[in-house]
Amino acid sequence: MLRTLSQAACFNSGRFSSKGVSRLSFTTAPKCWLKQLPPRPGPPPDSEIEEFYLKGSGPGGQKINKTNSAVQLRHTPTGIVVKCQSTRSRDQNRKAAREILAQKIDEFRNGDQARSAIVGRIKQKKSASADKKKRRKYKKLEEDRESGAEAAVEGEAESNLAQDQSEPVQESTRDRGADTPKAIP
Amino acid sequence: MSHLMIRPATSRLLRTLPLRRHSSLLRTNSSIPPNLALLLPTCKDLESARNELRWLREHVEKTTSPAKAPAVVTELCRQRGQGVPLQYILGTQPFGSLEILCRPNVLIPRAATESYTNHLLDLIISHNVIGPLDEIKESVNVIDVCTGTGCIPLQVFASLQRRNIMVDVKGVDVSPHALELAKDNLDHNVKQGNIASPREGQSIGFHKADVFRDDEMDIFSKPGQKTWHIMTSNPPYISEEVWSEDTGDVELSVRQHEPRLALVPERNLGDAPEGLERHDIFYSRLLDIAMELNPRILLLEIGDDAQALRVAEYCTRHPFCKSRIIELWRDCPDIKPDANEQTEIILESSDKDQGGFGRKVPIKGSGQLRAIYVQQPIESMDMGDRKIAC
Numbered sequence: 001m002l003r004t005l006s007q008a009a010c011f012n013s014g015r016f017s018s019k020g021v022s023r024l025s026f027t028t029a030p031k032c033w034l035k036q037l038p039p040r041p042g043p044p045p046d047s048e049i050e051e052f053y054l055k056g057s058g059p060g061g062q063k064i065n066k067t068n069s070a071v072q073l074r075h076t077p078t079g080i081v082v083k084c085q086s087t088r089s090r091d092q093n094r095k096a097a098r099e100i101l102a103q104k105i106d107e108f109r110n111g112d113q114a115r116s117a118i119v120g121r122i123k124q125k126k127s128a129s130a131d132k133k134k135r136r137k138y139k140k141l142e143e144d145r146e147s148g149a150e151a152a153v154e155g156e157a158e159s160n161l162a163q164d165q166s167e168p169v170q171e172s173t174r175d176r177g178a179d180t181p182k183a184i185p
Numbered sequence: 186m187s188h189l190m191i192r193p194a195t196s197r198l199l200r201t202l203p204l205r206r207h208s209s210l211l212r213t214n215s216s217i218p219p220n221l222a223l224l225l226p227t228c229k230d231l232e233s234a235r236n237e238l239r240w241l242r243e244h245v246e247k248t249t250s251p252a253k254a255p256a257v258v259t260e261l262c263r264q265r266g267q268g269v270p271l272q273y274i275l276g277t278q279p280f281g282s283l284e285i286l287c288r289p290n291v292l293i294p295r296a297a298t299e300s301y302t303n304h305l306l307d308l309i310i311s312h313n314v315i316g317p318l319d320e321i322k323e324s325v326n327v328i329d330v331c332t333g334t335g336c337i338p339l340q341v342f343a344s345l346q347r348r349n350i351m352v353d354v355k356g357v358d359v360s361p362h363a364l365e366l367a368k369d370n371l372d373h374n375v376k377q378g379n380i381a382s383p384r385e386g387q388s389i390g391f392h393k394a395d396v397f398r399d400d401e402m403d404i405f406s407k408p409g410q411k412t413w414h415i416m417t418s419n420p421p422y423i424s425e426e427v428w429s430e431d432t433g434d435v436e437l438s439v440r441q442h443e444p445r446l447a448l449v450p451e452r453n454l455g456d457a458p459e460g461l462e463r464h465d466i467f468y469s470r471l472l473d474i475a476m477e478l479n480p481r482i483l484l485l486e487i488g489d490d491a492q493a494l495r496v497a498e499y500c501t502r503h504p505f506c507k508s509r510i511i512e513l514w515r516d517c518p519d520i521k522p523d524a525n526e527q528t529e530i531i532l533e534s535s536d537k538d539q540g541g542f543g544r545k546v547p548i549k550g551s552g553q554l555r556a557i558y559v560q561q562p563i564e565s566m567d568m569g570d571r572k573i574a575c
Contacts, residue, residue: 053517053551060516060553061488062423062448064436065293067240067271068233069279085236089279090296 038115041106043098050074051094071097080104223262227438237271238262244275268438281340283379286370290362292447294336297516298419298486301556302337304518305417305484306344315414315481316566324351324386326411328478330396330418330471332356333447335367337417342389343380351386355405359395360446367391396420396470397454406477416480420467421450422488460499468496475505475559481566483559493554498532500557501544510560511544516552523551 043049052072060066070085071093082104084097106114217225221234228234241261242254249257261274272278272287279285280294281303287293308314315325325345329338338356345352356367368391374380383389394401405413427434428449439448450466457466468485475483483505487493493513500506513530515522522528531543548554 051517051520053515053520053523060297061295061486061555062292062419062421063427063434063439063488065270065272065439065443066296067237069296085232087279088240090299091279091281 037118038113041102041115043102044075044077044105048076049098049101050076069093073097073101075101075105078105078108080108220259220262223259223266226266227268228265237265240271240275241265268441270438270442273442280336282343283336283339283370283374284377285334285336285339286366286373287334288362288366289442290444291360291366292333292443294334297552297555298336299340300517300519301484301486301514302340302417304514304550305415305482305558306341307519309415309482310344310348313563314560316563318348318350321351321414323411324353324388325414327352327354327415327417328357328405328413328480329355330357330416330474331420331447331467332358332367332391333360333363333419335363335370335391337419338389338391339367339370339374339380341415341417342387343374346381346383346387352389353387353411354389356389356391357394357396357405358391359393360444361393362444363447364391364393396467396474402474402477406474413478413480415482415484416471416475416478417484418467418471419486420471421446421448422464422467422486422492423448424462424464425449425452458499460502461495462492465492465495465499469499469503472500472503472505481561483557485557486555487557490554493557494530494532497530497546497557500559501532501546506559508562508565510558510562511546512558512560513546513548513554514556514558515548515550516555518550518556520551522548526551 050073052074054068054070054072067088068085069088069090070083071090072081072083074081080101082097082100084093084100086096087093103114103116107116111117217231220238221231224234224237225231228237238258242258245254245257245261265271265274270287270293272293273289276286276288277284278287278294280299285294309325310318315321318325327338327341329335329341332338335356338354342352342354358364358367371380371389371391375382392404394404396402423435428440428445435448450464452463454466454470457463458469461469468487471483471485485496487496497511497513500511515526527548529545529547531545533543
């Protein structure tokens, strides 16, 4: 929420006094991200949305007690259909479905310039650099251990402990490497 | 997954992995997780079982310590699988902008009830069906008969209150359990911030009365009593035969856990008038009460298409509906009908004013026929000497 507010402030900075902007941007996220992110796409007008009645089977009313509150919407100009059933409340599902629809329309119209695509790229970059850091760290650890084992014999107990701790982690990184060998661009 | 299994290091690996992955490794053949399998007898399909499992987990996370949570989730899944309504397990059901408390002995609010209540509010607020709201000198007066959890009057109150409209809402029920729960629901939603405490000119109350006793209903229709703008009701409407026969017409979970009083009209209520069946008895009585209260809008929930046509046809003969608009609403009155859904029906009428011809009744929305809507034409409303255009 804070981030959205500060984005709005960044985008309209021409209209805001510099004092107002500085008061709003007290987020820890780097400034360069905030500038890149376009605003969240708003849902299309209701006249462009068609809602479906999702039929359950059999009788309705008091005779049955359905818990299904799914909402399905269609955006008539683009033909995009979304369904939302995350909450028990039809009202909330309606709102959520409209937000999802807004995002899909943004993706459809703006392609890799859509907000979700830009956010995705930032996230990917972040996780790639985290992975790189992690690999560097364990590579260094292993190198240290190997050189340590060659050099010192008296620190045996200590290095055993280190091995115990690092083994499961090694296992999991190896697994991931096998699944997606070239995941990082 | 296979490359992880049957290796010397496996036992050591399993000890270090979190429990969730641990169990998924041990389970080799069953493709359905045990909690989902427990839910399937009631939920019928995987999609709704997954949804319900998620809601049960979210509920347990909020109410139980993390250590006990998995066991509690499994126990609740077992109960749900045996047919206990999800709303009785979780204790609540969302209804419009409200969270309605649910307890055994009181009927659980249904989605269709929520739909037509919201549609009615939309008509009142955006389409002036009881006249422009700022021209109503007193408050908007609403009465809901057979109120149960109080969901309809509470939602009406919350919605009109939010728009700073003066409003007086009454809920009526014969069941002490329902009245207690309806009052608790008012408190609960005030506490949750869904309803603001009533301000001056706004009130909501719940009253005990038997619809079939004139002396108990009279207090609402005393001479000199204010105008009623809206009367709603979701009365019992299931026939005894359908209730007791094992045809699968009434869901087992409903029959075993929800109160019969709210669902099946009792035998001792007398015979229904000509054209109606015994289990339609509430509708003839409610129309008679509407004659006394003279509301501008009457909205009654009905059980199925056949009952809707019987009651609508009875309405065309009833003096209350004379020179009033009658509409039938489907499950979702605000959704565009399918290509194969009728949008109007012609009812045979024996009314002499109609010259013996059929009366055209529009059908709104999509789904099964769910409610009958009777409205005073806007032109004929007594709103001072100004003519109101629709």
